[in-house]
Amino acid sequence: MRERYAVSRSLAAPPDPRVRLLGGDLVAQVRELKSRDGMDIRLCGGADLAGQLADEIDEYVVKTCPVVVGTGMPMSRAGFGVRRLELTGVKALGGGRVVTSYSVTR
Numbered sequence: 001m002r003e004r005y006a007v008s009r010s011l012a013a014p015p016d017p018r019v020r021l022l023g024g025d026l027v028a029q030v031r032e033l034k035s036r037d038g039m040d041i042r043l044c045g046g047a048d049l050a051g052q053l054a055d056e057i058d059e060y061v062v063k064t065c066p067v068v069v070g071t072g073m074p075m076s077r078a079g080f081g082v083r084r085l086e087l088t089g090v091k092a093l094g095g096g097r098v099v100t101s102y103s104v105t106r
Contacts, residue, residue: 006019026052026053031056042061043057047074050076050077051076057104059103061101066095085105088102
């Protein structure tokens, strides 16, 4: 079974006993997780969290749905800096939905 983690500033306990709660120095914790053998780490949602971990992100997977809602959620709240990305995959899901993958070039 895959390990699951949740990052929260307000939870005192994980939402599920199979989930480990992370807090504090998230960069150090993510670096430690990345050093382990095993599956990839996936971050879903959370522009603030993505901003804190921007230097640790190796790949962006962007899910696009053809809906215009006026405003949207930014992918990251990190300070603006050029992050060079290389397109590594495109997958059409039907209904106009598309998943694009980009690797970070360092």
